[in-house]
Amino acid sequence: MSLPIVAVAIPLLLTPSQDASAPPPDPPVIHADWELVAVAPESDFEACGVADFDRDGDLDIASGDAWYAAPDWTRHEIGLVRSVGGYRVDFADLPVDVDGDGWIDLVSCSWHDRGVFWRRNPGEAGGAWKMTVVDQPGNLPGNMETAILADIDGDGTPDILPDIADKVVWYAVEDGRLVRHEVDTARGGHGIGLGDIDGDGRADLLGPDGWWRAPEDRRTGDWHFHPEWSLGAAGIRIIVRDADGDGDADLVWGMGHDYGIAWLEQGRAADGTRTWTRHDIERTWSQAHGLVEADLDGDGRVEIVTGKRRYAHNGHDPGGEDDLIVCTYEWDAATGRFIREVLSSGGRVGAGQYPVVVDLDADGDLDVVLPGKSGLWALRRRNHTSFVPADS
16 A cells, blocks of 8 residues: 655756746655655756765765765765756766775766766865766767666676667776777667576676677677567666566666656567567656666565656657656566556656665665756655665
C-alpha cells in the first residue's frame, strides 16, 4: 500500500530555460517516506557526481561548475562552464581519481564540444580545477548525451562509458590518464548499457538498435554486433536484468525524448534463435533519461529509479511541458508487471540526465540525488532501513 505524500514549498528561482513571465510551479508533492533537500535550487546543470571530494569522511555533491560540501552543502567553485542554446556544456560528472593522487577528480563529456575531458581536484591547495581534454581535435568521439561508470573489461575497476551518437568507445584509467578503447566506429545511438545478454558470464554492450558481444579480451578483441531490437531514443542507461525471473536477461529502458517506460522480454524461437517481445510499463510521462538500479526500501528486491528530465529538448519533446516526476518501478511476480511508486511529483524536482543513488548521509539507507535544469535536489529517506545495493 502506498503511504501518504506531502507537499513541500520551495523558493522560486528561474533558470535560463524558464520563462520569467510564466506563473511559478506548484510545490512538489513528496512521498511521506522521503524528505526533500535543496542542495542548490539555482543550479541548471543536468548531471552530478557524489564522492568525498575534500576527504573529510562525508559524501559531497559535484555538479557542473561547483561542488557542495556536506553536511550543509556549502558551495565551492570548480570552474566556468559555458551555456549553449539552453544547455550547459557539462553532460556528466563522474567521480574518478584519474591521476592517482588520492583526491577524487571529475570526468565529463559534452554534446556540443563532442569531447571527453576531466577536471583535476586541486586538493588542499584549493582553487580552480584544471581541465584536461582527453581526445585531440580531429579525433574527438562525437556528440555525447552523457556518460556512465561501468566495468567494461571486467577487472573490477569502473571505466568511463559515454553515450555517443555515431560510435561506441570507452575509456580506462591507466597510469594517470584516460585511455580510449574502440568497440564500433560505425554505429552508436541514443542509449547505452552494459549487461550479460547471452549468459556467457561477460558483460556485453547495448545500444538502441542491438548489442555487442563481449570478447574474451575486452580491450583488444572484436566486439560482434547483433542487431536484434529497435528501442528508439533510449534513456541512459539501458538496464539488463532478468525482469520476469525466467533465467535469461531482459531489458528495461525509458524513452528519452517521448512518453514511455518499457521492458523487452528475451525468449527463444523454435529454431533456438533469440526473440524479443516488448511490454509497456507505462506511458503517462516523458523524457526518462536516467535509469538506476537500487534496493531503496531494503526488501532485497531491486527497483529501477528514474524520473523526468526537465526540458530535454527545451520543451519541444512530446510532454516537454508536463509536470516533473521522480519514481521507482519494482517487478511484482504475483501480477507479472512492474509496480510504480512515486517519490516526487510536480514542482521543480526532476531526474536530469542521470540521478545518483547513494547513502548520502551515512544513516544506513539509500538517498537519491537529482540534478536538472530546475535545480539540484536530494530526496533523503526518512526511515532507517537496511538495504541491498544493486550490482553495477
